[in-house]
Amino acid sequence: MASTARKGGVSLPDKRNPRGGAGAGAAGSGIVSRISESPIVARGKRAAGDAAFVTKKLLKSTGKAAWIAGTTFLVLVVPLIIEMDREQQLNELDLQQASLLGTPAVGQK
Amino acid sequence: MAGVVSPEEAAAKAAAAAAPEQVAPEKVDYLNLPCPIPYEEIHREAMMSLKPDVFEGFRFDFTKGLNPQFALSHSVSMGVAEIPSQSTETIKIPTAQYEFGVNFMDPKLMLFGRLLTDGRLNARAKWDLTDNFSFKANGLLTGEPHMSHGMFNFDYKGSDYRAQFQAGSGALFGANYIQSVTPHLSLGGEVFWAGQHRKSGIGYAARFNTDKMVATGQVASTGMVALSYVQKVSEKVSLATDFMYNYMSRDVTASVGYDYLLRQSRLRGKIDSNGCVAAFLEERLNMGLNFILSAELDHKKKDYKFGFGLTVGQ
Secondary structure (H helix, E strand, C coil), X not given: CHHHHHHCCCCCCCCCCHHHXXXXXXXXXXXXXXXXXXXXXXXXXXXXXXXXXXXXXXXXXXXXXXXXXXXXXXXXXXXXXXXXXXXXXXXXXXXXXXXXXXXXCCCCC | CCCXXXXXHHHHHHHHHHCHHHCCCCCCCCCCCCCCCCHHHCCHHHHHHHCXXXXXXXXXXXXXXXXXXXXXXXXEEEEEEEECCCCCCCEEEXXXXXXXXXXXXXXXXXXXXXXXXXXXXXXXEEEECCCCEEEEEEEEECCCCCCCEEEEEEEEECCCEEEEEEEECCCEEEEEEEEECCCCEXXXXXXXXXXXXXXXXXXXXXXXXXXXXXXEEEEECCCEEEEEEEEECCCCEEEEEEEEEECCCCEEEEEEEEEEECCCEEEEEEEECCCEEEEEXXXXXXXXXXXXXXXXXXXXXXXXXXXXXXXXXX
C-alpha cells in the first residue's frame, strides 16, 4: 500500500517504528502486547495511516477542483441560462400577443 | 477550416454531383475584389468576443447629444487601480475618477476629446480628406514626464487594398498594406521602426472570412504568433477561440469564448489557459439605459474582479 502510494507521487510522512517506541523489555510479556507488536498489526496500522493521509489529500484536491468548477460555472453558464430563459419568455409573449391580436408578429423582431 | 462547409458550398457540390456536365465553377472576378478591413483590425471579431473590457467597481457613463453632431459625455468610475509589483500579487488601491468628454461627429470629420481628473487629456481626430484618403491623429497629454505621446496615421483605401503609414512620437514609424487575394482571403504585411528603442520589425497577416466564419493569423518578427478563429453558429451566437504564442518570452495563451447577442442583452464569456474566466453582460433595461455586469476570476492568482455599471444615452 505504502509503496504504491509513493509511486503515485504522494509524499508520505515517515512513520516512527512502532517497535522502537514500545520498548524491548516489555516484549513477550503478554498476549496483548505480542499481538499489538506483531508485524501484521504494525503493517495494518501503517496502511491505515497512509490511507487516511491519501484520502485527506484526495478530498482536499477534489474540493479545490469542485470550487474552481463551481465558480466557473456560476460566472460562465448561469447568466447564460438566465438570459436564454428571458429570451424564451419574450418570444412566448410575442407569440401570445400575435395570436390574440390575430396579426402576424412582423416588425416585432 | 477544411471541416467547415458552408451551405452554399454544399449546395454547389450537390449540384455538381447531380449534373457533372454542367459544372461551371463560379468565376471569380479578380479585378473586382472587395476591400479588405484595415490591417490593425484583422482580429476584430475575435477581440470583440474574447476581450470584453472587464472592470472592477462601479461605472456610470452618461452621454448627452446637444445636436446631431455634437455630444458631451460624463463618466464616473469608482473602483480599484492595480499597481504592478515585483511579487506575484498585485497591489490594489482604491481610486475614483471623473472623465469629461466632448465628441464631434460629422461624416467627414470626427473629433473626440477626453479630460480626466488626474490631469490626463486624450484627443483623437479622424478626417476624411477624400473618399480614399483619410488622416487620423491620436494624442495623450499627461502631467508625468515622458508619458505624453502622439500618433499620426495616413490611410489610403483602394478598391481591393488598404495602405497605411504611421508616424508617432519617439521616432516611431510604421507602414502596412493589406490586399484582397480572393473574395474571401486577404493577405497583408507591415514594417515598423522604433527609433527611440532602435528596434525594427516586420510582420505578416492573413485573414480568411466567409459569412459563417473568420480565421486570422498573424506573425511578427518580435516573436509574436497570433491565431484566431470565430465561428458564427447562428445570427445570435458566435464562438471564438484564439491562440497567442510569443517566441521570445515563450508565453503561450489560448482562450475560448462565446458571444450571445440576444434581443435585450449581450453576453460574452471566455475562459483561457491561464485559469482566467471572464464574463461580461450588457442588459438593455430601457431605451438608452444599459446595465453592465462584469466578472473576472483568476483562479491561479486568486484575483477576483467584479463590476457593475450603468450607461445612459446612446
